Amino acid sequence: MGMRILGFIAVFVTGALLTYGVADFPKWGDPHSPANAGEVSTYFIQNTKADTHVPNIVTAVLADYRGYDTMFETVVIFIAGVAIMAILRVLATIPPGHQPVQYDPRKKIAYDPIISVTCRLIVPVIQLFALYVVAHGHHSPGGGFQGGVILGASFILIAITSNLRSALRRFSEKRFIFIACAGALIYSGFGLTTLLFGRNFLDYGVLSKIMFDTDEVMARSHSMLGVEIGVMLTVTAIMFAIYANLSSRGALRGGL
Amino acid sequence: METFFIIAGIVLFTTMWAEIYRVMAGPTAIDRIVAVNVIGTKTTVLLVFIGTIFGRVDMFVDFALAYGLLNFVGSLAASRYFHRCLPYTTPIDAPEKRKKTSGGNRTEIS
Amino acid sequence: MTIAINILSILLIVTGLFLFLGASVGLVRLPDFYTRMHAAGMGDTLSALLVVLGFAVYQLHGFHDIRHDWPVLLVILKLLAICVFIMVTSPASTHALMDAGYEEGCEPLTKEGGNALKEDLARTRGEDTHDSEEDSLS
Structure with a gap:
């Protein structure tokens, strides 16, 4: 009990200090704040629209100006998924004296009728929303990582609600x-x-030579969408792979 | 009108402390999960409040939708934790019998 | 027109906030798990619905002409989508959590003080209670 009170005091003091620190933040959208006044930020703010035709500066910075960084973020996620599969995945897990249960593949085991029907209603909507988040990333917050997480969550939802x-x-x-x-x-x-x-490497403007009817600027915009789709595919697959391996202890059978 | 939104947002945020109390004091684990679920719903609404106050509802609506969605998935996963899993191996010499798991409504349907 | 929109949205938001308050009070004050779940599930759905609907009404301020103001229409449609989403998912997650609490054996508060849950669980699970060893594989 004493440790719990100590922990509460520590958390409370940290929270109070952080809240106090908020007072020193620059104002919302302040052009003279340290984050916005630097040389690089000024360049991005002034030239993104002319360079790429993308209204959302964050997407342009993420997928174009700092594309090398984002590529290796995707690779990091990929490696995390591969490592989890390498550690957890087991092929033969039938203990001696046991036999695998043969489930009829035509039948499915319903977790709960109400929840599976709700899930069946909601999963297509979620997947459509995920694709919207990816495709609309040029104009609103969103992009490959967010859309991939939502798309992966829809597959996890299927696994949770049925099996x-x-x-x-x-x-x-x-x-x-x-x-x-x-x-x-x-x-x-x-x-x-x-x-x-x-x-x-990753200088997309030159891709206008192989894309129909685009100049260099629009080629950069379109390539960003292609790159975001690649990120989405990796994140979706790795999300679901991690869930499937963790929930079934690497056997990918039985499970929740 | 903006003053009204700010006051309403503060009221909404204040009511969240009731759930925080339930998260800390709840006698069972499932009580805490319920309280966290309520906090998630309130955050969804609070994001719309913040968007209206900043004048960028078009952006914040997407956040709210995604947050509500992940909240739903999270609460379903937390509730699923309390159900037992299907076995994938059985002892060979055991007599064949109908698997009846703990849930009354979890049966094999075609 | 402006005043009518303002009054309508204020009315919806205040009603929603009042119900949120009710849900919070219920979550703190009610005695056992099932009643708390009831307060949380019921109050949450309707109040979130009302507040988001109030914001959808408030967005009508920027809507005069469909040729120029279609982004506003998009925002209104997204807010209505949140409404529908909450209306579908919140009862479902309430049901799932209630089911989980029942599985876990949260006891309802009864007037006589007996353990009503035990008899109920025994009746639902049926006679064959011999599955405890095989199904424990998780």
Whole structure:
């Protein structure tokens, strides 16, 4: 009990200090705040619209100006998923004296009728919203990571509300490993294609030569969308892979 | 009108402390989960408040929708934690019998 | 027109906030898990619905002409989508949490003081209670 009170006091004091620190923040949208007054930020704020035709500066910075950084963030997520699969995944888990339960694949085991019907109603809407978040990332907050998390959550929702077996029937292990690799490959493929045309890695402007009816500026905008789709594929697949491995202790059978 | 929104947001934030109390004092774990779920719903509404006060509702509506969605997934996952799983191995010599798991409504349907 | 929109949205938001307050008081004051769940589930859904609807009404201020103001219409549609989403998901998650509490064995408060849950669980789970060892594999 004493430790709990001590912990509460520590958390409270930290929270109070942080709240006190909020008073020193610059004002909302202040152009002279340290984050906005630097040389780089000024360049982004003034030139993003002319360079890329993307109204959302954050997306332009994330996927274009700092595309190299984002590519390796995607790779970090990919490696995390691969590491979890390498640690947890077990192939033969049948203890001696046991046999696997043969479930009839035509039947499904309902967790709860009310919840599975609700899930069936809501999952398509969630997936549509995830695609909207990805595709609308040029104009509103959103992008590959957020859309991928929402899309992965929809598959996890299927696994929670019915069971892991029916979720794996829709998004099998072979498929999610393939999609995770494909997402990382799409991102780096954009970079390699620009290398082939003799420009810097991930300098998208040159892709107007192979895209129909685009100038350099619009080619950068379109390439950002392609890169975001690659990020979305990796994040979706890795989210679901982590859930499936953790919930079934790496066996990918039975499970929740 | 903006003053009204600010006051209403503060009132909404103040009512969250009741749930914080329940999170800390709740006798069972599931009580705490319920309280966290209520906090999530209130945060969804509070995001719309913040968007209106800043004048960027078009942005904050997306946040609110995504937050509500993840809140739903989270509370379902937390509730699922209390149910037992389906086995995938059985002892060979055990007689074949109908698996009846703990939930009354969790049966095999076609 | 402006005043009518303002009054309507204020009315909806204040009603919603009042119900939120009711849900919070219920969550703190009610004696056992099931009644608290009842307060949280019922109060939460309706009040969140009303508040978001009030904001949707308030957005009508910026809507005069569909050719120029279609972004406002989009925002209104998204707010209504939040309404529908809360209306569908909140009762479902309430149901799931209630079910989980029942599974976990939260005892309802009864007037006689007996353990009504135990008999109820025994009746629902049926006669064959011999599955405890095999199904414990998680």
